[in-house]
Every structure is written in C-alpha cells, then in structure tokens.
Amino acid sequence: MAGPTPIALIDCNNFYVSCERVFNPRLEGVPVLVLSNNDGCAIARSNEVKALGIKMGDPAFKLRPLIEKHGIRVFSSNYVLYGDMSRRVQEALGQFSPETECYSIDETFMDFGGFPHVDLWAYGQEMRGTVQKWTGIPTCVGIGPTKTLAKLANVVAKKNPTFGAVCDLMEESVRTAVLRAFEVSDIWGIGRATTTKLAGLGITTAAQLRDLSPKQARSMGTVVLERTIMELRGLPCLALEDVAPQRKGMACTRSFGRVVTSKAEMLEAVASHASRAGEKLRQHGLVAGKLTAFFHTSPHRDYPQHHASRVTRLFPMSSDTPALITAASRCVEAAWRQGFRYVKAGVLLDDLCRAEDAPRTLFDAPTEREAKCMATMDSLNARFGRGTVSLAATGIEKGWKLRAEHHSPCYTTRLAEVPVVRA
DNA sequence: TCTGGGGTCCTAGGACCC
DNA sequence: TCTGGGGTCCTAGGACCC
Numbered sequence: 001m002a003g004p005t006p007i008a009l010i011d012c013n014n015f016y017v018s019c020e021r022v023f024n025p026r027l028e029g030v031p032v033l034v035l036s037n038n039d040g041c042a043i044a045r046s047n048e049v050k051a052l053g054i055k056m057g058d059p060a061f062k063l064r065p066l067i068e069k070h071g072i073r074v075f076s077s078n079y080v081l082y083g084d085m086s087r088r089v090q091e092a093l094g095q096f097s098p099e100t101e102c103y104s105i106d107e108t109f110m111d112f113g114g115f116p117h118v119d120l121w122a123y124g125q126e127m128r129g130t131v132q133k134w135t136g137i138p139t140c141v142g143i144g145p146t147k148t149l150a151k152l153a154n155v156v157a158k159k160n161p162t163f164g165a166v167c168d169l170m171e172e173s174v175r176t177a178v179l180r181a182f183e184v185s186d187i188w189g190i191g192r193a194t195t196t197k198l199a200g201l202g203i204t205t206a207a208q209l210r211d212l213s214p215k216q217a218r219s220m221g222t223v224v225l226e227r228t229i230m231e232l233r234g235l236p237c238l239a240l241e242d243v244a245p246q247r248k249g250m251a252c253t254r255s256f257g258r259v260v261t262s263k264a265e266m267l268e269a270v271a272s273h274a275s276r277a278g279e280k281l282r283q284h285g286l287v288a289g290k291l292t293a294f295f296h297t298s299p300h301r302d303y304p305q306h307h308a309s310r311v312t313r314l315f316p317m318s319s320d321t322p323a324l325i326t327a328a329s330r331c332v333e334a335a336w337r338q339g340f341r342y343v344k345a346g347v348l349l350d351d352l353c354r355a356e357d358a359p360r361t362l363f364d365a366p367t368e369r370e371a372k373c374m375a376t377m378d379s380l381n382a383r384f385g386r387g388t389v390s391l392a393a394t395g396i397e398k399g400w401k402l403r404a405e406h407h408s409p410c411y412t413t414r415l416a417e418v419p420v421v422r423a
Numbered sequence: 424t425c426t427g428g429g430g431t432c433c434t435a436g437g438a439c440c441c
Numbered sequence: 442t443c444t445g446g447g448g449t450c451c452t453a454g455g456a457c458c459c
Contacts, residue, residue, distance in 0.1 A: 035427090036426090036427035036428075037427050037428065038425095038426090038427065039425090039427095040425080040426055040427055041426055041427065043427070043428095043459095057426080057427085058426085059425070059426035060425070060426080061424080061425035061426075062425085062426085064425090077427085103458095103459085104458080104459050105459075106459080107459080188457095188458080189456095189457070189458080190457085191456060191457045191458085192456085192457090193455080193456060193457085194456080194457090222432090222433055222434070222456090223432095223433075223434095224432075224433070224456085224457085247430080247431095248430090248431080249429090249430075249431090250429085250430090251428075251429050251430075252428090252429090253427090253428060253429080254427085254428080255426090255427070255428090258424090298426080299426090300425090300426055343426095344427095346428090
C-alpha cells in the first residue's frame with residue numbers, strides 16, 4: 001500500500017527584497033527594507049535587517065534612527081515588479097509537478113506524489129536551482145504529508161541551516177524530533193489569540209499540540225484548530241486547490257497621504273477607489289451585487305474617533321464605473337460626519353459572480369453601451385498608463401493620494417524602465 | 424508629521440418560518 | 442409563576458493568513 005502523498009511548499013526568501021536585489025546587485029549583503037503602501041511600515045526585510053531586530057509591521061517613522069545608523073536601503077513596495085517576478089517563478093515551477101497551487105505571491109504548494117522512486121530532498125534542490133537560475137530568486141522547500149506539515153517544514157528549512165534549505169518531514173521519526181523543537185505560535189493557522197489559549201493549557205510546542213485531543217481542541221477553539229491537529233498528525237484535512245476557487249469579495253482601500261477633513265475630498269477619494277474596483281471587476285470578468293464604502297480616523301491618535309461604513313445593494317449587479325461611483329457616493333453622503341480627521345477610506349465589493357452568470361432584470365437592457373464605454377476606457381488606460389482616462393468624480397488634484405518616495409523602477413513591465421547593460 | 428492592503432473561513436445570534 | 446422544537450438564512454465580528 002502506498003504511503004501518504006508528499007506535499008511540497010516552496011517559498012521565496014524575503015521575496016520583495018530578493019526582487020529588488022535581482023535588478024540591483026549592489027543590494028546583496030547589505031540591509032534592505034521594503035515598506036508598505038504609503039511608506040507606512042516594514043513588510044519585507046533582508047536577513048541583515050531581521051538581525052537588527054526590525055519586525056514585520058514596525059512603523060517606518062520609528063525605524064528612522066536605525067535606518068540612518070546602519071545605512072539600511074529602503075524601498076517603497078513595487079507590486080508591479082513583484083507580481084511579474086512571481087509569475088516567472090510559477091513558470092519555472094510548472095515542470096516539477098502537474099499539480100500546483102499558487103498559495104500567495106511568494107509561495108506554491110505542489111503535489112509530489114506519483115514519483116515514488118525520486119529522492120525528494122534532491123528533487124527539492126533541483127527545483128530551487130532552476131528557480132534561482134531562471135529568475136534569480138532564492139527559495140526554501142518544505143515537504144510533508146499534509147499542507148500544515150509542509151508549511152512547518154518550510155519554516156524549519158529557512159531557520160535551520162543544517163537542512164540545506166530543503167526539509168523533508170515524510171519520515172515519522174524526523175517529524176517527531178522537529179515538532180518537539182517547534183514553537184506552537186509558528187504553526188500555520190495558530191495566531192496570537194490561540195497561542196494564548198494554548199499556553200493556558202501548558203501547550204507551547206507543535207508536538208504537544210499534535211497530542212492534544214481533537215475533542216478538547218474543538219471545545220476551546222473551532223473546527224480550524226481541530227483540523228490543524230489532524231494535519232500535524234499527518235492526516236490531510238486541507239486539499240491542494242489546483243484550480244483557484246471563485247473569489248467572493250474584493251477590496252480597494254487606501255490610507256491617505258495626509259489627513260482628509262472635507263466631504264468633497266472624501267467623495268473624490270471614495271470615487272477613485274470605486275473606479276479602481278470597477279477596473280478590477282472587469283479585468284476578472286466579474287460583477288458585484290453589494291458595495292460597502294467606509295472611512296475612518298486614525299486609531300493611533302488621540303483625536304476623536306469615528307468609523308463610518310454604509311452598505312448598498314447593486315441592482316442590477318454591475319461592474320460599471322459610473323454605477324459603482326454613484327452607489328459609493330450615496331454611501332459617503334449618508335455616513336458623512338463633519339469635524340473628524342480621516343486617514344483612510346475604501347470600497348468593498350461582495351456577492352461577486354461572473355458577468356455572464358449574473359441574473360437578468362427587466363430593466364438592464366442598456367448595459368451594452370455602458371460596457372463598450374468601460375472597455376474603451378480600460379484599453380486606453382492599459383495602453384497609455386493608469387489614469388489616462390478617468391471620471392471627473394475621482395478628482396483632478398488628488399492631494400490626499402499616498403506617498404511612495406522610494407519606488408524602484410518597473411524593470412520587467414515598463415519598456416522605459418528595462419535595465420540597460422553597458423559594455 | 425509619521426502605523427498597509429487584500430483576502431478567507433468560522434461562529435454566534437437575530438429574524439423568520441412551520 | 443411556568444410559553445416548543447427545529448429548521449434556514451443572513452450578518453457582524455473575530456481570527457488568521459500573506
């Protein structure tokens with residue numbers, strides 16, 4: 001009888017930092033930090049930066065002294081570049097398994113079943129080598145009988161150099177030894193709240209959690225915790241999803257580059273988010289049935305706080321920018337309260353479905369003309385750059401737009417920014 | 424001065440029904 | 442004194458992830 005199917009997780013090391021380094025080799029060996037949108041906080045750190053004690057999510061303004069002292073190279077996040085590099089990594093991985101699940105921008109689950117005579121550790125190394133050669137991105141590989149164990153193995157491969165960047169936990173005895181030394185808070189699916197609860201039971205290692213009775217887990221947590229325990233025991237509860245499921249919601253939200261206090265500016269900002277949301281819907285061939293607009297003050301400040309949010313149905317379901325802007329503006333008008341210092345706003349879309357599956361109504365006959373108009377706008381913006389054509393409601397000045405002061409070039413997707421090699 | 428953005432899943436509780 | 446039992450559907454909020 002065949003054993004359990006090995007699942008591999010390949011994860012790019014410090015992905016955003018590695019992307020910047022591919023095109024700027026001088027960043028090799030020096031501390032590099034990538035900031036979130038609005039240059040707000042740390043979201044990717046080179047090993048040198050991690051060694052300085054800088055944590056994920058640390059606010060940038062608090063890091064300024066460290067940045068200067070250690071000459072940390074700082075970048076605004078460049079999602080166009082990272083997205084394109086991710087696509088290239090995926091392409092390189094395709095040849096190593098017929099079944100892969102692109103789990104996030106820098107992680108892929110792969111079914112390693114079906115080649116039982118292959119040394120999985122060596123196979124993992126070969127895969128890493130190929131990705132490195134094709135894209136310049138360094139990776140680590142974790143292998144185990146379940147997704148949770150593959151994730152865990154990947155963390156071990158990253159942290160513990162003795163594994164040589166590939167950690168295979170298919171062997172029960174190796175697994176037990178590793179689980180005993182693995183902190184429960186580092187397990188996939190165990191966050192802060194659960195860690196605290198488990199600590200109350202004296203559970204601090206992965207091995208202890210594995211040995212907790214699923215019944216007890218169910219009573220103190222949820223079915224999610226119960227599944228994690230089964231997965232730690234090597235019994236798969238989470239399937240490899242090689243076809244991406246239909247997405248259920250979509251969000252376009254941004255912090256402002258500065259505080260917003262006027263309704264006129266809020267209407268502009270929310271109209272802009274609605275406009276981007278429309279573009280995203282059309283890109284995916286989707287329509288939405290529900291729209292939420294929200295805005296709020298900064299929870300980190302002492303000012304009077306206000307969180308505003310309104311939901312509205314879209315009927316008929318739509319991806320039409322003017323329709324979304326109208327709905328979003330109504331929400332803002334209804335929720336607006338003067339006298340607060342707002343720092344963030346957004347538009348959320350729910351009840352998504354494919355445009356062709358949307359229920360018809362008696363009154364949505366004229367959509368063809370609108371669809372044509374949107375298609376024309378999208379193609380102009382694709383050809384000449386985002387924002388070439390936009391609705392007046394989204395504003396002209398956009399003084400509230402976010403900051404990005406350390407942006408690297410779009411090396412791989414914008415012709416004018418392709419790197420030039422001089423002889 | 425200054426703290427991201429975009430997702431998923433699960434549960435409890437209310438409304439409603441027979 | 443003393444007010445059923447069992448469904449469904451929906452939503453808000455929590456927890457977690459990258």
